[in-house]
Amino acid sequence: MPELPEVETVRKILSNQLTGLIFEGVDVYYEKIIHEDLNIFRSTIIGQKIHRIDRIGKYLIFILDQNALIIHLRMEGKFYINPNEPINKHEHVVFHLSHEVELRYHDTRKFGTMHLRSLDHYLNTYPLNQCGQEPFDIDKDFFFEKIKKKNVAIKSILLNQKIISGLGNIYVDETLFDAKIHPNRKGISITKYESDQLIESAKKILSEAVNLGGSTIRSYTASLGVTGLFQLKLMVHTKVNEPCQICGTTIKKIRVGGRGTYVCDTCQK
DNA sequence: AACGAAACCTGCGCGC
DNA sequence: TGCGCGCAGGTTTCGT
Structure with missing residues (x-):
């Protein structure tokens, strides 16, 4: 899916x-x-106004009169507004809005989710109650307390949205490179200094990516004109067999927790 | 309880 | 050309 910066770009549009x-x-x-009874879903949202669109982690949240519509784009979810084309086989939900506006949800792999919650409870019920703090807000001591007990690769910990939310496979590689930490290091082995550095690097990488409109790699292109520029700034992700821009070492691609992972063995210890 | 693997889906690129 | 395999900005569920 889009990670935090791509979701934020979509949210703004x-x-x-x-x-x-x-x-x-x-x-x-x-x-x-739609993770709701379809008839209830339909009858509940019809007639409600969109007051605001928020984002928490990688979730988009439409704030309506009485409810929150909570959407996760997962790997390939995209929105199109008033497309000039007939509906295609990957468009699974079409919202008809006032002023003749049509909002289409397109998702090749069908992994995306939509939940409907009342405004009273939406932050305290599934799925948002599973969501950890973003790097911008997380308490550094809390984060260190979490990771120092885990005998799992630090990359997998950073991808765990219950612990810290917003990072995905691209930005976690970039964060680990920026913090000079090897993705295979176990949480147990990370020092407090390194833990703090990881948060600082994540904040730096994510905010720069947000400012550049995210990255556009592979399938995540051209929805709502989302063509981010951050891919021009990538230091390791997708750079297999290229020289590290810091030290010249050839960047390797390995597998960590089942995910393709790009790493500079010299810079990252 | 915690961790790794499989599952959910579809399409694309690569090697034979 | 055609087929099979591996892989993909993610997360949940299922075994051990």
Whole structure:
């Protein structure tokens, strides 16, 4: 999926285009995206206005009159507004909004999710109650207390959204490179200094990526004009067999926790 | 309790 | 050309 910077880019565009509009209809072509009873989902959102669109971690949150519509794009979820094309087989949910606006949810791999919660409870119920703090907000002592007990690769810990939210496979590689820490190091072996450095690096990498509109790699292209520029700044991710820009060592691709991982063995200890 | 692997899906690129 | 395999900005569920 898009990671925090891509979701934030999508959020800004949706917020500009959709704030104030009212849901008038919903067509669902693949029901498993909607984690609610379909009839209740439809009847609940119809008639409600979009007051605001928020983001927590990698979740988009449409704030309506009475409810929060909570959306996760997972690997390949995208939105299109008023496309000039007939519906295609990867478009699974179509929202009809006031002022003739059509919002289409496109998801090749069908992994995305939508939940509907009341405004009273949405932060305290699944899925948002599973979401850890973002690097910008997390308490460094709390983070260190969490990781120092874990006999798991630090990369896997950073990808665990219950512990810290927002990082995905691209930005975690970049964060670990920036912090000069090898992705295979166990949480147990990370010092407090290194733990603090990881948070600082994550904040730096994510905020720079947000400012550049995220990255556009592989399939995540051209939805809502999302063509981020951060891929130009990548130091290790996708750079297999290229020289490290800091030390010249050839960047390797390894596997950590089942995920493709790019690393400079000289810079990252 | 904690950790690794499989599962959920589809499409693309690569090697034979 | 065609087929099989591995892989993909993610997370949950299933075994051990």
